[in-house]
Amino acid sequence: MCHRSDSSVRPVSSFALSLIAFILVFAYNLHAAEILYVQSAKAKLMSDKNFKSDLKETLKRGDRLEALENSGGWYKVSAGTTKGWVHRLSVSTNPVMEKLTLISADAPDISRGARKRASAITSAAAARGLSDTDRKRLNEQGRADYRSLEKLEKDAGGISENEVEEFAK
Amino acid sequence: MASVGGKVGRFYIAVTIFAAAAFATPADSADRRRAHQETQYITTDDVQAEVDFGREVAARIIGKYSLYENKKLTRYLNLLGKALAGNTNRPELNFTFGVLDTDIINAFSAPGGYIFITKGAINSMEDEAELAGVIAHELIHVTEKHIVKELGIKGSESSAVAGIGRLIGGATDVAKVAFSQAVDKAENILFNRGYQQKDEIEADRLGTLLIYSMNYNPTSLIGYFKKIKGIEGEPTGSIKKLHPPFDERIKSIFSIIAEDGLKQDGTLRKKERFDANI
Known part of the structure; x- marks a missing residue:
């Protein structure tokens, strides 16, 4: 009895699990779109993936972008309500970091030993x-x-x- | 029967997950993988390790060639270099630019933002656009972390990446030897083996885009390469040995000018400012 019950339930469970997995993974991928940050002082948001297309907006350092597509060194991004293409030369996945330096503020004068x-x-x-x-x-x-x-x-x-x-x- | 049903079920689930991932991904998967590799997350420790490492390499570059002591030229070079660097994706680095006291025609870069160009290279240039082109090429070696990636320089101790990453965080003799050996390898790349050919081509292509972002003429490197290509003997010995053939580099730059629609009209060469500072 118990054995028969197992075999009749398993296909339904597999389907249900698959459906749940599909929904979860679909949702995860939709929301896992890469976030980019403008690192260069300014970055051109172009209407297509080249510099001869129309300039839609000039982005500034620290602007947060959502990457929608990547092709040939260009990212199609969403910058607020504006969509366009930005070159990878200007962006990275890291939020903008402070400048690093080896020289501490109290470093001695260069003329010393x-x-x-x-x-x-x-x-x-x-x-x-x-x-x-x-x-x-x-x-x-x-x-x-x-x-x-x-x-x-x-x-x-x-x-x-x-x-x-x-x-x- | 139960066993077969379980396998079929698991297979069904796996296929479904795969399909969900494929359908939900906005860009194609190869592009996404490449994008991820290009923009891997870095930590402050990684950057600090890169700078520490690059500083040792920079000291060796100066040890080999000596600095050319010319305050006006060095200041001009740093203004130009920092202006270009401000248009890259590495604002966390303090870029330092120096002129090397040698008549050979070449330029060098060390991780962490140390860039050097020889007196011979500057003397063979016509204008600021050409200087910007060469500096931009070296900047790209740094921003794209060509040596850092090849030698696996990382600061994070939790990194699973093979290399010396976890070693350089410590002060043990083993760590110091590993660090020193890595600096030796970087020195060998710069002076004997050269960067990988694909990295050189990338530096030319992205360097051209970089100077274009400051409105310099995008054909500047092409003109410079055509000129020094004809110089025979010691001045160009190392640059020819350590880089792809000039014809290949010129062709590659022409292709990115066409692909990315870089215009020449209205772009700058800045000859007067160049002449006033060298």
């Missing part, structure tokens, strides 16, 4: 990579030049975003 300077500058990543001894050895062998790199970083870091914006006009 090389070992002390290198130690402070790499303090944020002290546990990673090469030690001061490793770096000193590479410096002495002429295989690496941390002092010049630090100077370059300081010069490059001294340029403000306003100066860059002015240059780009």
Whole structure:
């Protein structure tokens, strides 16, 4: 009795389970559309996947987009009520991150001792990579030049975003 | 009988799930997979590891060639480079640009945002658009993480990705050796083996789009390649050895200009500003 009951119920259960699975997976995929964030200062939302099509809107850094389609390096996206195409060069799945730097605010002046300077500058990543001894050895062998790199970083870091914006006009 | 029914049921369910996934997916699956690979989620730890790693590689690039000490030129290069970088998808990086004191014609990039161009390369250029083209090419190597992906540099200890990722978070001797070996590998890629050919082509294509986003002439790299292609001997020895043939690169750039509809009318070359700064 029990055995017969099992065999009559199983096909119905399979169908019901399949239906539930279909609904769940369908719903999940519909809602799992990829979310993209504009990373570049500005990004062109074009009407088609090329730059000769009409410009629909200029997006700005941090704008949240829903990816609808991907083709040839272009994403078809929904930006609020507007749909269009944006190039992958300008977007990523990450929310916009703060700028990272190795140089801490209290890093000593560049004119002080090389070992002390290198130690402070790499303090944020002290546990990673090469030690001061490793770096000193590479410096002495002429295989690496941390002092010049630090100077370059300081010069490059001294340029403000306003100066860059002015240059780009 | 019960066993057969169970197998059929499970098969039925599996097919249904597959069908649901296929029907509900807005883009085709190959595109979605590629899109996912292109835009994989990264953590702050990943970026920090990339910068730490790239800084070591950058110190080796300067160790090999030395920096060209010219404040005006270095500032100009950094203004141009940072302006271009602002149009990429890596705003979290502090990009640093330097000129190398050598007459060879080449440019180099290290993960984390370190970009170098040789004095010889700059001296063989006509205008700012050409300089922008070469810098944009190197920027793409960084933004697309060509070395980072090849060597598996990641900061997350929970990462299941093979490579040195979990090792560099520690301070053990094993971790330091792995880190040092990875830096050696990156150095070898830059100076001996070269990037993978597909990465070079991608850097040309996306670099062209990048300069176009700042309204520079999209044929700038083509003009530059045609010019240095004819220079024989040591100045172009390494660039020819480490990159695909110029004809192939030029063809690829022409194709993206056509595919993406890049216009030349009204675009910039900025020769006067270039001449005033070099």
